[in-house]
Each structure stands twice: as structure tokens, then as C-alpha cells.
Amino acid sequence: MYAEFEVHRTMICDRVRTGAFRCAIDSVVRPGDVVLDVGAGSGILSVFAARAGAARVYAVERTSAAVLAHELAAANGVAEIVQVIHGEVTDVELPERVDVIVSEWLGGFGIDEGMLVPVIVARDRWLKPGGVMIPRLVMAWAALVHDRYLAQMVEFLRDNPYGLRFDDLVDKTVNEIFYSGTFHHLEAGDRRSDASQLWTTDAGLIPLGQAQAPHEAEMVLPVRGHGTANALALWFSAELAPGISLSVPAGRDMDELGHRASRRRLGGTRRAGGLGGDRRLSMRVP
Ligand SMILES: C[S@@+](CC[C@H](N)C(=O)[O-])C[C@H]1O[C@@H](n2cnc3c(N)ncnc32)[C@H](O)[C@@H]1O
Numbered sequence: 001m002y003a004e005f006e007v008h009r010t011m012i013c014d015r016v017r018t019g020a021f022r023c024a025i026d027s028v029v030r031p032g033d034v035v036l037d038v039g040a041g042s043g044i045l046s047v048f049a050a051r052a053g054a055a056r057v058y059a060v061e062r063t064s065a066a067v068l069a070h071e072l073a074a075a076n077g078v079a080e081i082v083q084v085i086h087g088e089v090t091d092v093e094l095p096e097r098v099d100v101i102v103s104e105w106l107g108g109f110g111i112d113e114g115m116l117v118p119v120i121v122a123r124d125r126w127l128k129p130g131g132v133m134i135p136r137l138v139m140a141w142a143a144l145v146h147d148r149y150l151a152q153m154v155e156f157l158r159d160n161p162y163g164l165r166f167d168d169l170v171d172k173t174v175n176e177i178f179y180s181g182t183f184h185h186l187e188a189g190d191r192r193s194d195a196s197q198l199w200t201t202d203a204g205l206i207p208l209g210q211a212q213a214p215h216e217a218e219m220v221l222p223v224r225g226h227g228t229a230n231a232l233a234l235w236f237s238a239e240l241a242p243g244i245s246l247s248v249p250a251g252r253d254m255d256e257l258g259h260r261a262s263r264r265r266l267g268g269t270r271r272a273g274g275l276g277g278d279r280r281l282s283m284r285v286p
Helices: 005-013 014-028 044-049 068-074 116-126 149-157 167-174 210-211 251-257
Strands: 034-038 057-059 083-088 098-102 127-134 135-145 176-177 196-202 231-241 244-247 281-286
Touching: 005 014, 014 044, 014 098, 014 127, 014 231, 014 244, 034 044, 034 116, 044 057, 044 083, 044 098, 057 068, 057 116, 068 083, 098 116, 116 127, 116 210, 127 231, 149 167
Parallel strands: 034 057, 034 098, 057 083, 098 127
Antiparallel strands: 135 196, 135 231, 176 281, 231 244, 231 281
């Protein structure tokens, strides 16, 4: 997926996400710093770091999107500062340790991109003592919802369409994970419970063993109002740097913002409108 340009364009055009990362990079990177960008993709965060005054930025990207990072750095006059490395961050050999590691590993609710482990491996190998991680804290949240498209699909399949039985497909459908980037349909009125926090990941402190272990959480989801719940919505809120946060709305925020404004900055007075980028997840429950 990340080899395709489209996904990088979508992330760049998500002004809330990208703008929040730029604010965090501007507030953390000091002139002369050395920065490692884990999973550089289009290279946008590396270019921000160079613009913020970094002396050197190592932009590590495993897919052919590394070409985009080269091009973006060259087009913005920072090709001398941004060194693009096409490869796995866990295999890479850098000539020095770094002051800052920046990485957009958030996915839908933090761990679903599978990037936490490589980020922590990179931290343990390359971050100087006292160095800074962006993001710092990532919280995962869940709430019960009613997903009407899921309900419609399941009803259709259970009705033996074309004279056929689809029991196995129904089972798979109700247990599938859907990114709401493809299914932009959850609305405030679809929520059936209060939000509950699953876990918090402190990227600066979490030991590698804990990052590698299965993430499990027990939670209480106080049901509100009437109606059927057929899915779990999962999302994140993150502190990218002190005072600079990023969140996808669900739970309480879903009420105020609806499902279009995908992320908003918390802890500040500015609120930006997103261009799309809603990556809330619906996890189906039988
Ligand atoms: C969510 S995208 C973020 C891209 C870019 N940093 C941005 O903010 O627009 C994550 C990127 O990390 C890359 N990636 C994931 N795991 C990686 C690894 N172990 N080593 C290097 N790159 C990795 C993916 O290919 C993808 O381009």
C-alpha cells in the first residue's frame, strides 16, 4: 500500500495530521539537531525537520516511496540535509546517534500499522540519551457503535441472496476490521456507549519487550440510550510534543465534530478542518 503515491498524497492533504506534526517538529527540533524519520514515506516530516534547522535528517523508508522523499527534499532545497535511506529501519546503519526521532506510526488506534516495534528498536539503537520522540504519548480508545452499513450488509447476506448460503462470509464480515477511511459513515448518533481508554503507549519509555507483546485491555463501556450495538469503534489521541496533540474524533469528540473533521488538535486554541484522513476503525463484534 505504501509503495503507492495515492496514500502519501492523502496523508499530505490531511492538514490536521500533517500540520500537527509540523507544529511538533518546529517545537522540538533545535538548530543543529540530528533527526531520524522512521517510515519517511513522501519525506514530508524530514523536510519539516530540515526546515526547522536540523543539521542532518536520516529519512528511512522501506518502500519505493523513498523516491518521493528524494524528490521532495530536492524540490525544497534541503537535499543536502535530508539523506534518504531506502530500507528497513531495523537493518539500517547510521553514522551517528540522533537527537530526535519522528515517526507517524499512529494508524487507526496506534498499534495497527505494526510500526511500534521498529520505532522502539530504532529508539534503542539510535536515540541519544535524553533525546526526544515524536509522538511521545499515544492513547487508544474504544466505544460501542451501531454501524448501519454493516447491519445492511449482514442482513442482505443472511437473506440467502441468489439462493445461496453465506454463513461463513457473515462470520468473517462481523469480525472484520474496517478503516473508516473507506467507510465514512459513523455519525454521532451511532455511538452506543461512553468511550473507554484501552492503553497508553509512552514511546520514550516503553520497553521493547512490551511493545512486542500482544496489547490487551479490559474495559467497561457504559451503555447510553437505546439501540443496538454491532461494532467497536477504535481510535487514538496522541501527544506529539508538549502542548501539541492530535486526535481522531469518536467518543465525546464524535458528538461535537461528527465524522468529517477527522482529527483535531487538543491542548491548543487552534482547530483546523481536515481534508479527509479519517482513519477511525470499526471492529465488528458478533
Ligand atoms: C503512515 S506512513 C507515514 C509516512 C510519512 N512519514 C508521513 O507522515 O506522511 C508510514 C510509513 O512508514 C513506512 N514503514 C513502515 N514500517 C517501516 C520499517 N520497518 N522501516 C522503514 N519504513 C517503514 C511505510 O512504508 C510508510 O511509508
